[in-house]
Amino acid sequence: MSFTLLCGRFELDLGRPFVMGIVNATPDSFSSVPADSAAPGGGLDPDAVIAHARLLLAQGADILDIGGESTRPGAQPVDADEEWRRVAPVLEAMRDCGVPLSVDTFKPEIMRKALDAGADMINDIFGFRQPGAVEAVVGSKCGLCVMHMQGEPRTMQQSPSYGDVAAEVRQFLRERVRALCEAGVSGRRIVLDPGFGFGKTAAHNYELLGRLDQVVFDELPVLLGLSRKSMIGAVTGRAASERLAGSLAAALAGLERGARILRVHDVAETCDALKVWDAVKNNGATV
Numbered sequence: 001m002s003f004t005l006l007c008g009r010f011e012l013d014l015g016r017p018f019v020m021g022i023v024n025a026t027p028d029s030f031s032s033v034p035a036d037s038a039a040p041g042g043g044l045d046p047d048a049v050i051a052h053a054r055l056l057l058a059q060g061a062d063i064l065d066i067g068g069e070s071t072r073p074g075a076q077p078v079d080a081d082e083e084w085r086r087v088a089p090v091l092e093a094m095r096d097c098g099v100p101l102s103v104d105t106f107k108p109e110i111m112r113k114a115l116d117a118g119a120d121m122i123n124d125i126f127g128f129r130q131p132g133a134v135e136a137v138v139g140s141k142c143g144l145c146v147m148h149m150q151g152e153p154r155t156m157q158q159s160p161s162y163g164d165v166a167a168e169v170r171q172f173l174r175e176r177v178r179a180l181c182e183a184g185v186s187g188r189r190i191v192l193d194p195g196f197g198f199g200k201t202a203a204h205n206y207e208l209l210g211r212l213d214q215v216v217f218d219e220l221p222v223l224l225g226l227s228r229k230s231m232i233g234a235v236t237g238r239a240a241s242e243r244l245a246g247s248l249a250a251a252l253a254g255l256e257r258g259a260r261i262l263r264v265h266d267v268a269e270t271c272d273a274l275k276v277w278d279a280v281k282n283n284g285a286t287v
Helices: 046-058 080-093 108-116 133-138 165-183 202-210 230-236 244-256 267-281
Strands: 004-007 010-013 018-024 063-067 101-104 121-124 143-147 190-193 261-264
Touching: 004 143, 018 046, 018 267, 046 063, 046 080, 063 080, 063 121, 080 101, 080 108, 101 108, 108 121, 108 133, 121 133, 133 165, 143 165, 165 190, 165 202, 202 230, 202 244, 230 244, 244 261, 244 267, 261 267
Parallel strands: 018 063, 018 261, 063 101, 101 121, 121 143, 143 190
Antiparallel strands: 004 010
């Protein structure tokens, strides 16, 4: 599938898969930023986070996704001032790195600040449902990642329930895309994220991955965030730091079902897997 995503300063031809490198400035993430890089008052030392962002770029990341608030199950909220304190220096340092910069936030005030500072995409786990979120992005040229989540991060994994997980995720995403387009957002700016691990059991996640082609509509591209998640651990029994092989297997399964963007911690390894996948897909023509 070929789709040109309008993404701030960039137009991305998603005829090939893109790798989005995760740049977390939060102390409780799966990030590879050293755990002893904590900054006073919370978060991580900006210099360590910036160094990690540059490493992911050197490893082949096509997009960088910068986050200042953890959205893991049970995560506690972070106020907007603290979130921006974590995100701003990374966004400023990487502003001219040559790839799109995404900011992972659901707060409209952070969206506005990020766009003013040069962000090219807003990645919103709430699917732009917070009051003021649509208004914060509608007048820009940024890409929008619209994610499905049942519940909210503190409680979403307590008792997730679905009649038909693929159908319900698809319906939710359709409704959010319709709301954005009715507000004046071009569909060429929108990416869909089924929200693996966000209000879903491991069984829900694997059913959703297996039926991913049933979630897609209007030829909109799909972003997958599977890297190191508990769904990988549920099958392998591995801790988060040992889930690389499982994450790569899940990513390739998603690509076979139409995903176009992979949001990952392990950029170099994912890029290698993609090269092999592409060589097989093209019968060796790329070798």
